[in-house]
Amino acid sequence: MAKTKFLISRYNAARDPKPYLQEFRLEIPQGATLLDCINLIKWTQDGTLTYRMSCRSAICGSCSMKVNGHARLACKTQAAEAVIDGAITIEPMGNSPLIRDLAVDLEPFFDSIDRVKPYLVPDDSKQWKRETLQSHDDYRKIEDASTCILCAACWSDCNVLEVDPRFLGPAALAKAQRFVYDSRDSDTANRIEYLSRVTGMWDCTHCAECATRCPTDAKPLFRIKELRTAAMTHKVTNNNGARHVLAFRESVGGLVPGIGGGMLNENYIPVRSVGFFNLDGILSIIPVGIRMFIRGKNPPILPHIIDKFGEVRAMFRRFNDYRKEYRK
Numbered sequence: 001m002a003k004t005k006f007l008i009s010r011y012n013a014a015r016d017p018k019p020y021l022q023e024f025r026l027e028i029p030q031g032a033t034l035l036d037c038i039n040l041i042k043w044t045q046d047g048t049l050t051y052r053m054s055c056r057s058a059i060c061g062s063c064s065m066k067v068n069g070h071a072r073l074a075c076k077t078q079a080a081e082a083v084i085d086g087a088i089t090i091e092p093m094g095n096s097p098l099i100r101d102l103a104v105d106l107e108p109f110f111d112s113i114d115r116v117k118p119y120l121v122p123d124d125s126k127q128w129k130r131e132t133l134q135s136h137d138d139y140r141k142i143e144d145a146s147t148c149i150l151c152a153a154c155w156s157d158c159n160v161l162e163v164d165p166r167f168l169g170p171a172a173l174a175k176a177q178r179f180v181y182d183s184r185d186s187d188t189a190n191r192i193e194y195l196s197r198v199t200g201m202w203d204c205t206h207c208a209e210c211a212t213r214c215p216t217d218a219k220p221l222f223r224i225k226e227l228r229t230a231a232m233t234h235k236v237t238n239n240n241g242a243r244h245v246l247a248f249r250e251s252v253g254g255l256v257p258g259i260g261g262g263m264l265n266e267n268y269i270p271v272r273s274v275g276f277f278n279l280d281g282i283l284s285i286i287p288v289g290i291r292m293f294i295r296g297k298n299p300p301i302l303p304h305i306i307d308k309f310g311e312v313r314a315m316f317r318r319f320n321d322y323r324k325e326y327r328k
């Protein structure tokens, strides 16, 4: 059988000015995972190759690395399926300081988890006499987030973290959902307030990378959506993110007289999002408005109502009925 080209990122701060790809050749044994192949390369070709691994069973979360540009668990990836044009490119995870070869510093990742208080805050006013029981239905609300194995694959590929390292990140937000929705926790309101600040749940752009990369059911994007639902339910809306969502709803649903209906009113949304009485916020968006005006990109001043607005209204009504039903 032909040998496959493994292009593996190498870096040793004591020797290399920057990371580079080193080529190895290996015949992929039948059924081998990528981690099996990397181990073979280390054991038979270069013992200095550095990476993390432990369980080899997709449980411990140690072996995340970028495979052909995207984060994956090496022990959960069939090597033969990762070959593209005769090669597999393996690099360290993104959004993390590089230590050596494929090993990155996970301190920032674990710090992000610490920031969301990843533990239950029990209600001390209750005199617990025995374990705190949970119904099956209550457990189902936190079951998916509970499957996170802290592999940091979502953190590695998050597009927001790439531009703003202060962002809490997908794993921490998924972890937060697990406690916000936990029937035994007594700190829900404080948690939602904290998660609604800048760098929290509203900074996610819905790119879906985290949900695509996550090897478990934790799928952070969906947990972030649940956090946003909780924020709306608890009426924590005094922030740009929540106001932005409300502005979309009001604009498309035609819920505020004079702002149109069935489509986005691009004049209304930015002002509603920063807050009508937030002078600093409004001043901050004026330069963008001026640039749009100079380039002729301003939407019409008079709002427009689309022809089939009745159909949009019907959808909104149906959605509201569904919401009431769902909350019963």
Ligand code: SF4
Pocket: 154, 157, 158, 159, 160, 161, 169, 170, 203, 204, 205, 206, 207, 208, 209, 210, 211, 220, 221
């Ligand atoms: S969906 Fe949000 S949290 Fe997930 S990777 Fe994209 S920006 Fe990051």
Ligand code: SF4
Pocket: 061, 147, 148, 149, 150, 151, 152, 153, 154, 155, 170, 171, 174, 213, 214, 215, 216, 218, 219, 220
């Ligand atoms: S949410 Fe998924 S991808 Fe992110 S750390 Fe947990 S298991 Fe890994």
Ligand code: FES
Pocket: 053, 054, 055, 056, 057, 058, 059, 060, 061, 062, 063, 064, 073, 074, 075, 076
């Ligand atoms: S070695 Fe534990 S998840 Fe891959």
